[in-house]
Amino acid sequence: MAYKCFDCPRNCGAIRDGSSGKGFCGGGELIDVAKVMRHMWEEPCIGGDKGVENVFLYGCNLKCVYCQNRKINGTSDDFDKSRLMRLDPPGFAELLVTSSQTDAASVGIVTGDHFIRQISKAVTEDIRSRISKPIVFNCGGYQKPDMLELLKDRVDIFMPDFKYVDKDLAGTLSRAKDYPSVCLRAIEKCFEITGPAVFGEDGLMKKGVLVRHLILPGHINNTLGVIDKLNETFRPGDIVFSLMSQYVPVSGFCPPPGFEKLSGGISKAEYKKAKAYLENASNITLGYTQDPASSSSGFIPDF
Numbered sequence: 001m002a003y004k005c006f007d008c009p010r011n012c013g014a015i016r017d018g019s020s021g022k023g024f025c026g027g028g029e030l031i032d033v034a035k036v037m038r039h040m041w042e043e044p045c046i047g048g049d050k051g052v053e054n055v056f057l058y059g060c061n062l063k064c065v066y067c068q069n070r071k072i073n074g075t076s077d078d079f080d081k082s083r084l085m086r087l088d089p090p091g092f093a094e095l096l097v098t099s100s101q102t103d104a105a106s107v108g109i110v111t112g113d114h115f116i117r118q119i120s121k122a123v124t125e126d127i128r129s130r131i132s133k134p135i136v137f138n139c140g141g142y143q144k145p146d147m148l149e150l151l152k153d154r155v156d157i158f159m160p161d162f163k164y165v166d167k168d169l170a171g172t173l174s175r176a177k178d179y180p181s182v183c184l185r186a187i188e189k190c191f192e193i194t195g196p197a198v199f200g201e202d203g204l205m206k207k208g209v210l211v212r213h214l215i216l217p218g219h220i221n222n223t224l225g226v227i228d229k230l231n232e233t234f235r236p237g238d239i240v241f242s243l244m245s246q247y248v249p250v251s252g253f254c255p256p257p258g259f260e261k262l263s264g265g266i267s268k269a270e271y272k273k274a275k276a277y278l279e280n281a282s283n284i285t286l287g288y289t290q291d292p293a294s295s296s297s298g299f300i301p302d303f
């Protein structure tokens with residue numbers, strides 16, 4: 001049934017009905033699936049050596065100007081929208097079940113932020129009992145705690161970004177000046193839902209929160225601030241942190257004035273500084289860093 005949407009902190013009040021594209025995120029009443037594909041480059045504790053069977057959703061409630069998945073965030077003409085699968089909750093649930101019946105380590109829902117309401121209806125107790133591996137909810141970190149609560153017992157691992165502690169950066173690059181406080185609260189809520197990270201004997205994560213941060217070229221202080229905030233908020237073993245250095249300017253990207261460094265990659269000095277800072281963050285004991293050699297567009301899924 002159509003509804004007026006205030007599901008995320010945008011509070012744009014768009015009517016979510018059978019046709020998509022009205023609100024900031026572009027989501028309608030049905031779940032728009034852009035692609036299902038095996039992704040081999042998620043963190044080792046999520047994908048192991050088999051990877052994650054990822055269900056990529058279309059649209060986004062952030063639409064960062066440098067988005068690495070721009071083709072499917074709703075701002076690019078390069079994606080043929082006739083390829084979208086538009087699924088109601090039962091249809092999406094069956095897709096998740098099918099996606100779980102592969103040899104992948106886990107099933108991922110990628111950029112599910114603007115479809116939480118629908119996903120929570122899809123993943124019923126019965127559906128959950130048919131999926132024997134972790135469901136990973138991969139999101140941008142711009143959510144309301146009460147919406148995240150709807151995913152309790154439905155997903156096992158929350159994988160939110162923590163993109164910014166710098167309000168101005170968040171305002172310019174993602175039109176969300178309130179992102180820093182909203183995101184920290186969202187991560188705290190995810191942790192409240194799952195508790196500390198749990199790993200199986202196979203070394204794979206079964207439950208918990210994995211926070212990702214992509215280092216942005218020219219904005220290393222933002223990265224250090226993110227590490228500080230997480231270090232102040234959590235205790236050893238609570239969360240897993242992934243420091244990502246894979247930033248690449250995507251095709252057609254034009255940086256806003258004053259952000260010209262986003263046209264290149266991160267420097268070795270920036271990476272070294274972030275890595276050393278992280279090593280001194282005594283409350284962040286689980287996690288990953290990524291060699292800058294990873295900053296290749298080959299790591300961006302082909303949509």
Ligand code: SF4
Pocket residue numbers: 005006007008009010011012013014023024025026027061113114
């Ligand atoms: S989820 Fe989408 S439609 Fe709803 S408030 Fe957020 S941006 Fe607007």
